[in-house]
């Protein structure tokens with residue numbers, strides 16, 4: 065299971081990243097939807113990640129080309145492409161982390177919920193296969209609407225008897241990436257130093273950045289905080305409109321997805337204090353799923369962290385988002401159980 069990579073370039077890179085051991089576990093990662101707008105750059109970024117030893121690229125079409133292309137990059141992982149439902153099992157077998165950016169993206173004028181009718185079925189099918197072929201994998205759900213696709217996945221896993229709430233994640237990292245970028249611009253601080261937790265869900269007002277907890281502290285006026293909050297909430301729409309019918313965020317999402325998958329791998333490998341925001345099963349509020357900071361470990365979620373102190377504006381935002389988030393969660397649960 066363990067392969068010595070210490071003397072290789074990947075090994076040196078790993079040691080620089082804080083690994084004390086000379087051996088790095090073999091880790092298989094699958095990207096489902098790997099030939100898509102997110103899938104392709106995400107496949108590239110996962111190929112660059114030295115924690116990955118096997119990279120399985122799956123889509124309903126075009127994966128052989130993507131896999132051949134990415135496989136020529138001289139990094140640690142072995143790449144294989146899988147195409148069509150009959151190869152899904154092979155793609156998933158033995159996976160430690162499965163990343164799902166499969167499904168249709170928005171066009172201008174659509175909400176993420178408008179994607180439900182198509183993406184709910186796609187996610188349901190893929191999660192049934194995960195339950196069968198790699199029930200212990202950590203699942204990183206990117207497909208929208210995340211506020212519903214995560215509950216759908218949970219219901220599929222419950223029905224299959226494989227549900228482990230520590231292993232299912234809605235990827236909300238792009239909200240954090242945006243909040244950091246926008247805050248750094250407004251506060252005129254180095255973006256590399258910025259941290260901003262983003263809680264709630266992943267659609268419109270359910271995205272709640274907690275700028276009162278942003279570091280470095282900048283004491284921005286209330287109007288700036290409100291503008292930053294709105295821009296973070298509308299970040300996806302900003303890209304959808306700029307792309308004018310050619311889809312939604314792909315490159316920034318691939319970056320965010322790669323950060324989150326890397327955090328999952330680090331947690332699995334026993335790196336301490338790996339904390340990221342994610343939409344997970346939660347007791348932080350009365351809602352069954354909620355995004356907040358989570359500590360990642362050898363079994364996935366080790367601890368769901370609380371909200372911390374909120375400003376009055378954030379408290380209001382929290383109460384306003386609950387009905388929409390609740391409805392999206394219930395819609396997902398209902399879909400999974402009736403179809």
Ligand SMILES: NC(=O)C1=CN([C@@H]2O[C@H](COP(=O)(O)OP(=O)(O)OC[C@H]3O[C@@H](n4cnc5c(N)ncnc54)[C@H](O)[C@@H]3O)[C@@H](O)[C@H]2O)C=CC1
Pocket residue numbers: 096097098099100101102103122123124125165166167168169170179183186189190205206207208209210235236237238239266311312313314317
């Ligand atoms: N969580 C987040 O922050 C974000 C989520 N998204 C979501 O990610 C999803 C994908 O977006 P894009 O990559 O831009 O779309 P895309 O249309 O470019 O790519 C989607 C890929 O999924 C594939 N696919 C469809 N059905 C499949 C199935 N049953 N199994 C495997 N693959 C399948 C398609 O063939 C296509 O290659 C969308 O739902 C989008 O809304 C996008 C940006 C951010």
Ligand SMILES: O=C([O-])CC(=O)C(=O)O
Pocket residue numbers: 169170176208238299300301303304312313
């Ligand atoms: O806005 C969209 O449809 C895609 C997405 O989730 C994002 O960019 O945050």
